[in-house]
Amino acid sequence: MKECIDNCLNCFRVCEEAVSRAIESSNINTEHVKLLQACATICMTSAEFMMIESNYHYDTCGLCAKICRACAKDCENGSEAWMQECYEACTKCAYSCEGMSKMGH
Amino acid sequence: MKECIDNCLNCFRVCEEAVSRAIESSNINTEHVKLLQACATICMTSAEFMMIESNYHYDTCGLCAKICRACAKDCENGSEAWMQECYEACTKCAYSCEGMSKMGH
Amino acid sequence: MKECIDNCLNCFRVCEEAVSRAIESSNINTEHVKLLQACATICMTSAEFMMIESNYHYDTCGLCAKICRACAKDCENGSEAWMQECYEACTKCAYSCEGMSKMGH
Amino acid sequence: MKECIDNCLNCFRVCEEAVSRAIESSNINTEHVKLLQACATICMTSAEFMMIESNYHYDTCGLCAKICRACAKDCENGSEAWMQECYEACTKCAYSCEGMSKMGH
Numbered sequence: 001m002k003e004c005i006d007n008c009l010n011c012f013r014v015c016e017e018a019v020s021r022a023i024e025s026s027n028i029n030t031e032h033v034k035l036l037q038a039c040a041t042i043c044m045t046s047a048e049f050m051m052i053e054s055n056y057h058y059d060t061c062g063l064c065a066k067i068c069r070a071c072a073k074d075c076e077n078g079s080e081a082w083m084q085e086c087y088e089a090c091t092k093c094a095y096s097c098e099g100m101s102k103m104g105h
Numbered sequence: 106m107k108e109c110i111d112n113c114l115n116c117f118r119v120c121e122e123a124v125s126r127a128i129e130s131s132n133i134n135t136e137h138v139k140l141l142q143a144c145a146t147i148c149m150t151s152a153e154f155m156m157i158e159s160n161y162h163y164d165t166c167g168l169c170a171k172i173c174r175a176c177a178k179d180c181e182n183g184s185e186a187w188m189q190e191c192y193e194a195c196t197k198c199a200y201s202c203e204g205m206s207k208m209g210h
Numbered sequence: 211m212k213e214c215i216d217n218c219l220n221c222f223r224v225c226e227e228a229v230s231r232a233i234e235s236s237n238i239n240t241e242h243v244k245l246l247q248a249c250a251t252i253c254m255t256s257a258e259f260m261m262i263e264s265n266y267h268y269d270t271c272g273l274c275a276k277i278c279r280a281c282a283k284d285c286e287n288g289s290e291a292w293m294q295e296c297y298e299a300c301t302k303c304a305y306s307c308e309g310m311s312k313m314g315h
Numbered sequence: 316m317k318e319c320i321d322n323c324l325n326c327f328r329v330c331e332e333a334v335s336r337a338i339e340s341s342n343i344n345t346e347h348v349k350l351l352q353a354c355a356t357i358c359m360t361s362a363e364f365m366m367i368e369s370n371y372h373y374d375t376c377g378l379c380a381k382i383c384r385a386c387a388k389d390c391e392n393g394s395e396a397w398m399q400e401c402y403e404a405c406t407k408c409a410y411s412c413e414g415m416s417k418m419g420h
Binding site: 005009013016017019020047048051052053 | 320324328331332334335362363366367368
């Protein structure tokens with residue numbers, strides 16, 4: 001679980017910083033910014049549920065994985081360095097959250 | 106949606122304050138404290154997803170309703186005033202989040 | 211204190227929604243977006259410190275007032291409705307946080 | 316700045332987990348729990364201000380250092396392993412936040 005918390009906190013940070021990069025870009029995509037904001041928020045929430053050892057962390061991890069997958073897909077074909085970094089952080093976070101989520105079934 | 110955000114923010118506050126009351130009580134129930142913490146966190150997350158108008162707010166509202174129902178059930182039979190206040194805030198929040206969540210189906 | 215928490219939570223919401231409006235506008239001002247984000251975050255933090263009845267709420271209220279004043283100033287001359295709403299919420303929040311902060315001296 | 320964000324996020328996590336340990340202990344100290352909660356919250360806020368590159372991060376880092384110092388002092392003489400871990404995380408975070416804060420003067 002410690003590794004999954006690490007991945008969530010890292011993805012939270014990468015997404016928060018990506019929001020700043022996205023806002024500064026000349027060709028702003030508001031839908032993508034919203035997805036980055038949503039991804040940052042659910043990563044933090046998912047990390048917190050694991051930190052307080054709530055039984056509902058299976059649910060938050062499952063939702064975190066779903067949103068991270070969508071965010072990774074949106075970042076995958078971006079040419080900027082921050083998009084590639086975001087793709088990698090989201091993919092890694094999604095993978096570990098999926099693992100956590102499955103333990104609840 | 107504005108009403109649902111209001112209910113989530115109110116439930117967030119009531120749960121955060123309930124954590125303080127629960128910790129001060131002589132007969133602390135750690136499982137209940139965890140549930141209050143989880144409920145506060147998901148209420149804030151749910152409110153944020155609506156505020157940023159994320160498409161995933163159907164998911165966060167659904168999960169918020171689920172956790173609020175559980176928290177309300179745990180508070181229902183409490184004799185303290187803060188437990189009754191928490192029961193009412195959670196029940197109201199669960200009801201409006203269920204309504205929001207269903208719109209996504 | 212209840213009123214000050216209300217003002218902080220309201221200002222948090224108005225600023226979060228203002229970030230969305232600012233991002234959607236054709237003439238995005240990145241410095242203003244950053245200030246709106248900072249204001250939303252410190253309002254939530256200030257509310258939380260009062261909710262948990264931390265002795266440090268004098269400090270967080272003082273900083274919240276400072277940032278709200280700056281945000282209000284930046285919104286004051288905006289022509290859009292959300293900017294006027296943000297100006298009002300920030301001014302009200304700054305005023306009540308200043309009152310709270312002074313009690314600590 | 317990256318290192319300071321890392322220290323804040325780490326201290327946030329250690330304090331959040333310390334809250335759980337403190338609540339489970341038979342001899343609960345409510346004042347210490349409040350301080351741990353406040354420390355976790357200001358660490359996250361401080362990290363966020365640096366992530367969004369707000370000019371006010373000098374203020375949030377300064378306040379974070381102050382609260383981390385107080386939390387470290389309260390944990391210093393604790394015999395439990397989590398208290399020692401918290402002492403170390405808070406001391407490290409305070410040191411780097413002080414460094415950041417001074418750059419603003």
